[in-house]
Amino acid sequence: MTSPTPSLPLSSLLILLLFSLFHVSLTASTSPTTYIYGGCSHIKYSQNSAYSASLNSLLTSLVNSATNSPFSKLTLTSPATISGVYQCRGDLPESSCSTCIRNSVSQLGSLCVNSVGGVLQLDGCFLKYDNATFLGVEDKSVVLKRCGGGGGGGDSGELVSRRDQVLGYLASLSESYYRVGESGGVKGVGQCVGDLSLGECQDCLVYAIQRFKGDCGPVGSGDLFLGKCYVRVMVDGHGSSWYGSNGSSQDDEIERTLAILVGLIAGIALLIVFFAFLRRLCDGKDGK
Structure with missing residues (x-):
């Protein structure tokens, strides 16, 4: 007689489902097509x-x-x-x-x-x-500006100091069209459209960095998009790359959704445990 195939307990399946939902939501939030x-x-x-x-x-x-x-x-x-x-x-x-x-x-x-x-x-x-001439023409007009919350630890002064270190590092990479930097959990990225010369790219990004500092002030994260270049800053995973088309944070929406899902799954799990306890209790009485 063969023994039955072992199966995962329902609680384990619920945990796996929860992590799967978290992974799918997190992946969707960072889609390049956002x-x-x-x-x-x-x-x-x-x-x-x-x-x-x-x-x-x-x-x-x-x-x-x-x-x-x-x-x-x-x-x-x-x-x-x-x-x-x-x-x-x-x-x-x-x-x-x-x-x-x-x-x-x-x-x-x-x-x-x-x-x-x-x-x-x-x-x-x-x-x-x-149909107008724009290729190879530098465009430093501000198209989009978003100054978001820090999301990281430490006081505002420390956060801004790390942000400025990252922005200064991005400005120093004058031979690159795509630039990334990080300092103490603050991450920054800058990029130009490739039809600009390196000199025009440098000029565009330096201007974007100056505008970011001036317009966003003591705020750790945010975005500044000019016509031909941009600067984006994130703090500990919070900030610019998590925003959706309406300017609100997709990360906040995901956290709310996950909180609801966790609550529902936890409630179902408690009900299952409760009914399992009642069943064992009844089975114990019947066995006497």
Whole structure:
């Protein structure tokens, strides 16, 4: 006679489910396709026009380039003049870059219907197209600014000091388009669009850092996106990269969701334990 196959106790299954839910939620919160900002030209083109054909050709070429390059720019002059550029975040693998650009093209198609120009910044990539001249042109206009809470330990002075150390380090990496730094739990990242020269990139990032310090003051984390570069600061996992498209923290939403799930699972587990205790109690009485 064979013995029954052992199975995991229900309590163990509940714990595994809880960790699975946490892992899925945490992974989703850091998706490269998380929306940050977007914008469209007020000028429209007609469907089936020469510009429509050029735009489709441009976007197809950029999507194809993203399979093997984190950056590409292109200008078409026939059948109509149009330029485009994309830039993936410096730490993204090729597969994630490609997915991010495909997602950007899809989102811009819905966001900027028949618009001559469009721009979209996702967490992992940047995409822009227009018939105006913008390639190789430095753009230090502030597109998005968010100053978030610190989220780390220590007083505000220590936090700001570490933040400024990280920002100073980013400013010193003048030979890089993508820059990362960390000090005492404060993490920073800066990046330029690759159509700028290194000198223009340095100028753009230094300006972004100065604006960040001035505009956010004694705040540890946040984002500052200019037209062709950005600076982002996080403190102990809290801050810029956790924000969603509405400017609220996805991390806070995840924590609330997990708190509800934990409460529900804990309640179910207590009920199971209670009924199991009653069953054993009854079985014990029957056995006497």
